[in-house]
Amino acid sequence: MYFGGLWLSCSRLASTERNRLLLTLSFFLRICLLMSGFYWIHDLGAWEQFIPTLIGFLLFRALILHRMKPVTTRRSPPPQQSLWS
Structure with a gap:
């Protein structure tokens, strides 16, 4: 429930104008539910x-955290610059 609420909150960030309010309320609601369960x-x-x-x-x-780790792509090295150009 905790991580589902986090996923839901993060997925709605792009569609809302009040990002701080959404994240703050979501955090406190998730923490209250988690602590109530514990x-x-x-x-x-x-x-x-x-x-x-x-x-x-x-x-x-x-x-x-392990499954949601960002995929890193291998970057090619920057092109070598000639000393004479």
Whole structure:
């Protein structure tokens, strides 16, 4: 849900004039939902459920970052300039 909201917000940036407002509200909404979910799991009273949830979130974040890595293209070297020109 967190990363889906981030993707949705970023995809709407081109079509809105209030980019800062969109990103700010999206950030706070995503953080509130994430922290509410973590609090709810923690409130169940078992660290055995909270720790794997936190680790899963971090692993999913690493996976998303790895898959969304920008593709780098190999640049050709700049043309050599002659000393005599």
